Amino acid sequence: MATLELSVSEDVIVASVQRTRRLGPLFWTATGWMIFVFAVAILAPVLPLPSPTDMDMLERRAPVSALHWLGTDGLGRDELSRLVYGARISLTVGLFAPVIGITIGGALGLLAGYFRGRFETLVVGSMDTLLAFPPLILALAVTAYLGQSIFNLTCILGVLGIPAFMRVARASTLTLARREFVIAAQALGASHARILLRELLPNVALPLVAFFLLGVAVTIVVEGALSFLGLGVPPPISSWGSMIGEGRESLEIAPQLAFIPAIAMFLTVLSFNLVGDTLRALTDPRQGAL
Amino acid sequence: MTGAPLLSVEDVAVDLPTPRGNLRAVDGVDLTVGAGRTLGIVGESGCGKTMLSRAILQLLPRKAKLSGRVRFDGQDLVRLAPEALRKLRARSLAVVFQDPMTSLNPVLTIGTQLIETLQEHLELDQAAAKRRSIELLAAVGIPAPEARLMQYPHQLSGGMRQRVAIAIALSCEPKLLIADEPTTALDVTIQAQILDLLAREQRRRHMAMIIITHDLGVVAGRTDEVAVMYAGRVVERAPTHALFKRMHMPYTEALLAAIPKIDAAPHTRLPAISGRPPDPTRPLKGCSFSPRCRYVARRCHAEKPLLAKAESSDHEFACFNPIHVEAGVSA
Amino acid sequence: MTAAAAQSSRDPLLSVENLVVEYALGGKTVHAVSGVSLQIARGETLGLVGESGCGKSTLGRAVLQLRRAVSGRVLFDGQDLTVMQGDALRLMRRRVQLIFQDPIASLNPRRRIGDIVGEPLVIAGIKDAGRRKQLVRDVLTAVGLDPDLVAGRLPHEFSGGQCQRICIARALVLNPDFIICDEPVSALDVSIRAQILNLLEEMKARFGLTLLFIAHDLAIVKAVSDRVAVMYLGRLCEVGPSEQLFARPAHPYTALLIEAIPVPDPDVRPAESVPVGEPPSPIAPPSGCRFRTRCPRADQRCRDEMPELRTVAPNQYAACHHPLT
Numbered sequence: 001m002a003t004l005e006l007s008v009s010e011d012v013i014v015a016s017v018q019r020t021r022r023l024g025p026l027f028w029t030a031t032g033w034m035i036f037v038f039a040v041a042i043l044a045p046v047l048p049l050p051s052p053t054d055m056d057m058l059e060r061r062a063p064v065s066a067l068h069w070l071g072t073d074g075l076g077r078d079e080l081s082r083l084v085y086g087a088r089i090s091l092t093v094g095l096f097a098p099v100i101g102i103t104i105g106g107a108l109g110l111l112a113g114y115f116r117g118r119f120e121t122l123v124v125g126s127m128d129t130l131l132a133f134p135p136l137i138l139a140l141a142v143t144a145y146l147g148q149s150i151f152n153l154t155c156i157l158g159v160l161g162i163p164a165f166m167r168v169a170r171a172s173t174l175t176l177a178r179r180e181f182v183i184a185a186q187a188l189g190a191s192h193a194r195i196l197l198r199e200l201l202p203n204v205a206l207p208l209v210a211f212f213l214l215g216v217a218v219t220i221v222v223e224g225a226l227s228f229l230g231l232g233v234p235p236p237i238s239s240w241g242s243m244i245g246e247g248r249e250s251l252e253i254a255p256q257l258a259f260i261p262a263i264a265m266f267l268t269v270l271s272f273n274l275v276g277d278t279l280r281a282l283t284d285p286r287q288g289a290l
Numbered sequence: 291m292t293g294a295p296l297l298s299v300e301d302v303a304v305d306l307p308t309p310r311g312n313l314r315a316v317d318g319v320d321l322t323v324g325a326g327r328t329l330g331i332v333g334e335s336g337c338g339k340t341m342l343s344r345a346i347l348q349l350l351p352r353k354a355k356l357s358g359r360v361r362f363d364g365q366d367l368v369r370l371a372p373e374a375l376r377k378l379r380a381r382s383l384a385v386v387f388q389d390p391m392t393s394l395n396p397v398l399t400i401g402t403q404l405i406e407t408l409q410e411h412l413e414l415d416q417a418a419a420k421r422r423s424i425e426l427l428a429a430v431g432i433p434a435p436e437a438r439l440m441q442y443p444h445q446l447s448g449g450m451r452q453r454v455a456i457a458i459a460l461s462c463e464p465k466l467l468i469a470d471e472p473t474t475a476l477d478v479t480i481q482a483q484i485l486d487l488l489a490r491e492q493r494r495r496h497m498a499m500i501i502i503t504h505d506l507g508v509v510a511g512r513t514d515e516v517a518v519m520y521a522g523r524v525v526e527r528a529p530t531h532a533l534f535k536r537m538h539m540p541y542t543e544a545l546l547a548a549i550p551k552i553d554a555a556p557h558t559r560l561p562a563i564s565g566r567p568p569d570p571t572r573p574l575k576g577c578s579f580s581p582r583c584r585y586v587a588r589r590c591h592a593e594k595p596l597l598a599k600a601e602s603s604d605h606e607f608a609c610f611n612p613i614h615v616e617a618g619v620s621a
Numbered sequence: 622m623t624a625a626a627a628q629s630s631r632d633p634l635l636s637v638e639n640l641v642v643e644y645a646l647g648g649k650t651v652h653a654v655s656g657v658s659l660q661i662a663r664g665e666t667l668g669l670v671g672e673s674g675c676g677k678s679t680l681g682r683a684v685l686q687l688r689r690a691v692s693g694r695v696l697f698d699g700q701d702l703t704v705m706q707g708d709a710l711r712l713m714r715r716r717v718q719l720i721f722q723d724p725i726a727s728l729n730p731r732r733r734i735g736d737i738v739g740e741p742l743v744i745a746g747i748k749d750a751g752r753r754k755q756l757v758r759d760v761l762t763a764v765g766l767d768p769d770l771v772a773g774r775l776p777h778e779f780s781g782g783q784c785q786r787i788c789i790a791r792a793l794v795l796n797p798d799f800i801i802c803d804e805p806v807s808a809l810d811v812s813i814r815a816q817i818l819n820l821l822e823e824m825k826a827r828f829g830l831t832l833l834f835i836a837h838d839l840a841i842v843k844a845v846s847d848r849v850a851v852m853y854l855g856r857l858c859e860v861g862p863s864e865q866l867f868a869r870p871a872h873p874y875t876a877l878l879i880e881a882i883p884v885p886d887p888d889v890r891p892a893e894s895v896p897v898g899e900p901p902s903p904i905a906p907p908s909g910c911r912f913r914t915r916c917p918r919a920d921q922r923c924r925d926e927m928p929e930l931r932t933v934a935p936n937q938y939a940a941c942h943h944p945l946t
Contacts, residue, residue, distance in 0.1 A: 180727040184791070187685055188741045189714035198740075202731040334810040433898075447899050448673075477672035478837065480899070482881040482891065504811055507883030511891040531887045548815040550844040552882055556863040557822065560844065562815035566780060 027278050030271035037268055041087040049081040053236055061254040073243075073257050074250055082243060083264055089239035090265065093154050093223045098215035100158025101165045106208050108162070109169025114177050114196060124170075127163035135160045135222075140231060148234040153226070157219055168211045172204045206279070213276030217269040224265055240265045294364070295322040296498050297346070297466055302358035304341045304350060310571045315341040317522035317573075318358070320597070323466065326496045328489075330509030330530070332545075333519035336567050339502050342519070343470050346500075347385055348375055363465060381411050384464035388471035390451035394443040400427075400454050401439030404461060411462045426457040430487055449480035453487065460491055466498045473508065485512055506546060510534060515604070518542050521568055521578035524597060528605040538600055538612035540583045577610070585611045633660040633696075634799060634831050635684070640693035642676070642683045649904045653679040655855035656693070658930075661799075666825065666832040668846030668863065670839055670878070674903055676855040677835045681801045684833070685719055686710060697799070715745055718792035722804035724784035728776035734761075735772030738791045745795060760790045763827070764820060782813035789820065793828060801833045806841060818845055839878055843867055848936075851875050854903055854911040857930060861937030871939035871946045873916050910942065918943045 040047070050068075056076035063071050070079035108127075112120040142156045176182065177200065185195050220240075226232035227241030228248075235242070240261040247258030304316040316338045323329045333339045344350045346360055348367050360367040363382055367375065387393040395403055401423060408419040420439070427435035430453040443451055452472065459467055469488060473481035489512055492499050501513060509516050509530065517527040518539065526539040537543055547561040565582040568574055576591040577583070583590065587610060595608040642654040653676040661667045671677045682688045684695050686702050695702040697717065705713060721727045728737055735757055742753045758768040764786040776784060785805060792800055802821065806814040822845060825832060836842045842849055843863050850860040851874060859872040870876045883891065901907055901914055910928050913919035922942050930938040933946055 180721040180723055181729045183682075183687060184719065184721065184727050184788075185729075185740070186687055187714065187719040188744050189711035190740070190744050191711075194744065198732075199729050203729070334812060449899055477900075478839075479672060479877060479881045481883070485883075485891070505883060506811075506885040510883065510885045510887045511889065534885065534887045545811060546885060548812050549885055550815075550818070550838075550840040552840045552843060552867060552879065552884070554844065556843055556846055558844065559822070560815035560819055562819050563812040564816070566782065566813070 023278065026274060030274040033267055033271045034275065037087055037264075037271075038091065040084055041091050044084045044088055047084065049084060050078040052077055052081040052085040052238075054078070061250060061257070070260060071254075071256065074246060074254075079257070079260060082238060083240075083261060086238050086240045086243055086261060087264070087268075089150065089233055089237060090220050090223060090241070090268075093150060093157065093233075093239070094216045094220040096154045097157035097219045097223075098161055098165075098212050100155070101161030101215060102208055102212050104158075105162040105165025106169045106204070109166040109171075110173050110196060110200060110204060112166070113170040113173025114192070114200065120170075123166065127166050130160075131163045136226075139226060143231055148231070150233055150237065153223065153232055157222060161215055161219070164215070165208065165211065169204055169208055172207050173200055176200055176203050206282075210276050210279035210282075213272050213279065217272035217276065220265060220269055220272075294361075296325045296363060297321075297323040297500075298359075298361040299342075299346060300359040300361065302342070302345050302356065302360060304338070304345050305355040305357075306351070307353055307355075308571060313570045314522055314573060315354075315570060316345060319519075319522075319524050321517060321524065321527070323498050323500060325465065325498050326492075327515065328492065328499045328501065328513045330513035330516040331500060331502045331519060332504065332506055332509055332516060334504055334545075334567065336521075336570065337519040338522040338570075339519050340470060343385070343468050343500070343502055347379075347383065347468065377411075381462045382465045383468070384459035384462070384466070385468045385470065386452070386455050386459045386472050388474050390448065390455045390475075391443065393455055394451060394458075396443050398442075399439065400441055400443065400446075404439070404454075404458055407458055407461050422461070423457075426461055427454070429491070430454070430457045430460075431483070432457075448476055449484065452476060452480075452484055456484070456487065456491070460495070463495060464497065466500070467492070468500045468502070470502045471504070472501070474503070474505070481508075488512075506534075506549060518545070521573070522570065523578070523608065524606075525579070525609070526607040527597070528600075528607075532602075532605050536605075536614045538605070538607040538614055539609055540585050540611070540613060541579050543613060544582075544584070577608075583611075585613065587611045632663065634663045634698060635661040635833070636694075636696040637680075637684060638694040638696070640680065640683060640695065641691045642679050642688060643691050644688070646904070651903050652855050652906055653903060654683060654690075655906070657852070657855075657857055659850055659857065659860065661831055661833060663798075663831055664829065665848065666834055666846045668842035668849040669833060669835045669852060670837065670842045670849060671852035672837055672878075672900065674854070674900060675852045676903065677852050678803055680852070681719070681803050681833065681835050684801060685714070685717060687719075711744075715741070715795045716798045718795070718797045718800045720785075720788050720792050720800060720802045720805045723808050724781055724788050724805075725776060725779075727788050728784060730776055733773055733775060734779075734787055735768075737776075738772075738787065738794055741791060741795045756794055757790075760794045761787075763793065763824065764790045766790070780813075781809050782817060785809060785817050786820065789817075789824065793824060796828060797830070799831045799833070801835065803835045804837070805834075807836065807838065814841070821845065839867070839882055851878070854900065854906050856911055856927075857940060858912065859937070859939040859941075860930065861934070861939075865934065865937055869934065869937075869946055871933040871937060871944040872912075872941050873918055873943075873945060874912050875939075876945060877915075910940075 054077060056072065058076065059072050060074060060076045061072060062068055068078050068080065070083065073079055073082060108123050112123040138160065139156050143152060146152050182195060182199055185199050223232055223239060224241030224244065227239050228245040230245060232241055233239050243261035244258050247261065250257050299319055299321040302316055302319050303314065306313040306315055319342055321329065331339050345356055350356060356368060404423040404426065405416065405419040408414050408422055414422065423439060424435045427438055432438055432450060432453055446454065472488065473484050476484060485508065488499065501509060503509060513530050515527065516530050516533045517524045518541065519525065520541050526533065526537065526542050533542065544563045548563055550560060563582050568578050574580065576593055577595055580586050580590040589610045595610050597606045597608045599606050637657060637659050640654055640657050643650050643652055657680060669677050669680065679688060683690050690703060697713065702713060738761065739753045739757045742756060747753055757772065761768040761771055766783065766786055806817050809817060818841065824830065834842060834845055846863050848861065849863050849866050851858045851872065853874050858874045859866065859870065866875065867879060870879060898915055907914050909925050910923040913923040928940040928942050930940045933939045933944050
């Protein structure tokens with residue numbers, strides 16, 4: 001009877017115009033940089049780089065040369081190599097900490113938004129309590145008590161990120177759980193687990209992932225700040241933050257030692273922010289049927 | 291009709307750029323509304339009636355391209371400067387939208403919204419504006435108007451909110467009121483009251499009115515003239531009585547037939563129109579209604595029919611194979 | 622209870638007995654449904670009509686146990702749904718389905734149509750993917766959609782009317798006995814409404830369904846229903862056969878609804894609407910007859926005594942102290 005024609009309503013059209021406008025050259029440059037940094041960080045061991053820990057006291061704070069593409073730092077170590085290996089650390093912490101946030105926070109938010117009632121009050125209350133702690137002090141306390149290590153650092157930053165993810169997931173779930181397709185699933189006799197996993201999760205995932213990218217950006221900066229203060233990753237491991245911290249001593253004679261890692265961090269954080277922001281704008285529920 | 295009409299829409303077209311190509315939301319529409327008269331614009335979703343009202347009000351989305359003229363009270367709105375246009379709004383040209391929850395500012399009290407409008411456009415002082423606001427609220431049938439001034443939109447029911455929206459629209463004594471689906475979101479008993487209110491106020495103020503709706507029942511008893519829109523064009527325009535009793539467009543006939551009638555017996559099969567309105571980004575070469583028309587002829591697929599006059603000059607239709615027409619008259 | 626028992630002489634498929642549904646809203650209680658009893662016979666379509674806030678949607682959801690009632694029973698094929706839990710209830714759900722008002726919101730925007738229509742089969746435990754696919758194809762064809770073109774797409778690619786067809790397909794795939802249609806055509810265009818209503822009638826005949834058709838549009842309700850129940854502020858005002866009820870309404874509210882319908886005929890002058898004001902809130906319904914605040918015939922008795930459904934004509938019942946007939 002009805003032949004199929006793809007439907008087009010005016011709102012979807014106007015929205016899709018705005019959507020394509022956002023994926024402009026800026027977005028693709030940012031994505032390109034992200035991919036580049038990741039690739040370089042992952043491939044670091046196989047790249048023809050000098051070791052980041054090899055000290056050469058004769059070549060301290062050397063300028064750019066054929067041997068050292070970005071010069072050397074205060075202890076004669078190759079700057080480029082340190083930058084690349086530093087990326088590994090910054091990105092590791094930057095990625096894994098929010099992973100803790102998105103899994104635990106996302107799950108809590110999803111469950112709280114779906115089941116409501118006392119469970120929700122409990123979850124929201126405990127998250128609020130966690131948020132009430134000044135995060136840096138908490139990080140300091142934990143590292144002082146448990147010692148500095150990448151693992152501890154990642155864990156503490158991950159835990160501190162849980163409330164934010166919980167909020168995003170819960171907000172999304174609250175809107176969705178009232179929509180008819182969820183009620184339809186309930187009317188079909190679907191179990192709670194099935195509704196959470198098949199109906200709600202695929203819809204909540206997009207805003208969560210968009211938020212995740214923003215979380216990566218924030219974590220890189222926070223880790224950088226902690227390492228800058230000497231409270232993040234322990235030496236001899238160095239991340240971009242600790243490189244900036246070490247470069248602080250040579251600011252007058254060799255300012256590039258502080259600026260190069262700072263620029264790298266800036267570009268990476270900016271890229272994550274841009275991509276995350278774009279994805280978040282795309283997942284705005286008002287636009288089309290997303 | 292003596293003198294020039296109050297509103298004259300001349301060959302208005304609205305184009306929206308989309309990734310799928312150009313969307314012609316309104317495809318060359320001509321309409322007129324005389325002072326004190328009511329025009330009903332009827333059509334289903336996607337026919338362009340909302341875009342047309344936005345075009346008249348000069349409230350189109352930024353990417354939209356408008357062509358043609360909109361003459362109101364002697365001025366061409368399309369070429370009017372923004373400041374002059376702003377002054378024109380509320381004072382001469384007012385609008386009531388479908389959803390009063392979104393057309394009223396939720397964080398301002400009713401009183402603030404009314405009084406601000408009055409102060410802005412009529413330059414009344416606070417006390418005079420407040421008095422006038424209370425009068426207006428009473429006129430639209432809101433009980434205890436002084437108390438309402440302090441309330442927020444969410445504290446009122448849908449019907450009440452729509453009355454407030456109408457009060458705001460009427461506050462500056464406009465010459466033309468455009469009501470875009472004013473009762474679609476309301477219950478049927480409230481709908482009747484709101485429509486009566488609009489009719490009463492229109493008679494009292496000798497105001498022109500355009501009612502935009504998808505419901506033929508709404509326009510039947512309450513308009514002087516009806517224009518039926520389909521796929522961005524006006525396909526039939528006639529005085530109300532003539533449109534319902536002697537329509538010429540197959541679409542009008544089909545639309546009327548598809549409405550369940552209260553005096554029909556239960557389980558009578560409704561004469562549904564098969565298919566769906568065309569994709570506005572892929573306009574058809576011939577008549578837009580041809581894939582669904584039961585009187586379709588070969589010519590309908592090949593050429594687009596233009597609006598042409600029937601036996602009387604007020605009745606126009608766009609069809610190569612019209613109904614209820616004596617021999618020798620066709621588009 | 623006598624009126625309810627007398628409503629249907631045939632063996633009823635669904636029997637609602639004195640259902641009361643309330644819920645909390647910001648500290649106050651909303652009396653959505655306050656003691657409704659009705660019966661639907663096998664193969665019948667009962668139309669349930671009323672304006673917004675009357676509780677008809679809540680009643681529909683309560684019948685399906687999507688919202689638990691405070692008191693009362695819902696007997697489906699003799700079994701009380703209100704005391705069922707867990708697996709027994711889930712089993713029952715296969716026989717009772719629901720179609721909603723907003724067809725696009727009723728479909729998960731991230732899942733493909735084939736998955737959505739097949740979901741009931743998965744929940745019902747049909748493991749064979751091939752068999753599921755075939756059932757999905759059959760039901761999509763039955764509602765007038767080409768499965769090859771439709772099954773792989775996402776909901777936002779379809780219009781409202783097509784989405785409603787998909788929802789109907791999903792409701793039919795398990796071959797249920799009873800479908801509750803909650804405003805199924807209100808969100809659709811006029812020309813599409815007729816298509817969907819015809820489709821529902823067709824499916825009813827083909828699958829041997831019993832329907833509860835909830836709507837606020839009287840003309841639509843009359844077109845598809847055998848009997849109609851009119852609801853106001855949580856209570857039933859009048860129940861009777863469609864033709865009879867509309868020709869000779871007994872309850873003043875029914876008459877008011879009929880009068881308010883805009884008739885697409887310019888010769889019919891719209892009656893100057895009686896300024897009956899706004900409906901009261903279900904949080905604080907009026908004492909006695911709930912319609913008395915808007916009823917031109919109300920008197921002291923209406924304030925003191927809540928009217929019960931009483932026979933006013935053969936098979937027609939009205940809850941009014943001063944019925945029209």
